[in-house]
Amino acid sequence: MQAVVFDLDGVLTDTADYHFKAWKNLAASIGIQIDHTFNEQLKGISRMDSLERILEYGGRSNDFTLIEREQLAEQKNEEYRLLIASITPRELLPGIASFLRELKDEGLKIGLASASKNGSSILERLHIADNFDTIVDPAKLSKGKPDPEIFRTAADQLNLLPSECAGIEDAVAGIQSINGAGIFSVGVGVPPEAKADWNVNATAELTLGELMAHFKAKK
Ligand code: G6P
Numbered sequence: 001m002q003a004v005v006f007d008l009d010g011v012l013t014d015t016a017d018y019h020f021k022a023w024k025n026l027a028a029s030i031g032i033q034i035d036h037t038f039n040e041q042l043k044g045i046s047r048m049d050s051l052e053r054i055l056e057y058g059g060r061s062n063d064f065t066l067i068e069r070e071q072l073a074e075q076k077n078e079e080y081r082l083l084i085a086s087i088t089p090r091e092l093l094p095g096i097a098s099f100l101r102e103l104k105d106e107g108l109k110i111g112l113a114s115a116s117k118n119g120s121s122i123l124e125r126l127h128i129a130d131n132f133d134t135i136v137d138p139a140k141l142s143k144g145k146p147d148p149e150i151f152r153t154a155a156d157q158l159n160l161l162p163s164e165c166a167g168i169e170d171a172v173a174g175i176q177s178i179n180g181a182g183i184f185s186v187g188v189g190v191p192p193e194a195k196a197d198w199n200v201n202a203t204a205e206l207t208l209g210e211l212m213a214h215f216k217a218k219k
């Protein structure tokens with residue numbers, strides 16, 4: 001194994017809750033109520049695709065023009081950006097700082113495969129941007145998760161084969177994307193149906209030793 005490719009929201013930091021808050025308020029402003037159960041479906045899904053799912057859930061798919069939908073997505077993003085403005089390194093999820101250090105010490109490459117267009121600025125705020133050898137630009141992708149494109153692109157950008165990488169995700173769509181790319185998948189708190197190669201309950205369980213052992217066992 002030569003690289004680990006990370007999802008951001010829900011793996012490096014708990015922005016998943018900020019996304020939920022911002023979507024909940026946006027949905028409520030157009031008469032749609034969403035809860036945590038529905039929110040699970042939005043994890044890993046791009047901004048516009050998330051909006052489409054919310055409109056469909058509320059039976060309002062045909063009520064807005066493309067321009068209006070873009071404005072709604074922008075409204076959500078404005079609230080989200082206010083929520084993430086005060087993120088500090090303290091909001092790194094447990095174990096992530098030491099795990100990143102272990103990877104660096106062992107000379108492994110580190111990549112980011114997040115659907116978020118706010119990804120780079122969040123890495124800066126968490127003070128971990130320097131650890132990343134590559135960041136996939138989600139604006140350049142033709143398909144979002146669960147399509148494998150984003151994780152395959154991360155491996156390409158690192159000049160590695162998918163079989164030389166591991167990917168870490170907290171969303172079912174993300175695990176499907178990693179598996180489809182032919183990368184070893186690690187699920188953080190994802191249901192077993194997602195079929196991750198290795199499941200942990202929380203980021204605190206991530207160590208290079210454990211990851212290597214599971215990675216080798218699959219070969
Ligand atoms: C991640 C999150 C999603 C979010 C998406 C786009 O994948 O899990 O909840 O919708 O990024 O984020 P953005 O910051 O570009 O709106």
Ligand code: MG
Nearest residue numbers: 007009010170
């Ligand atoms: Mg995530």
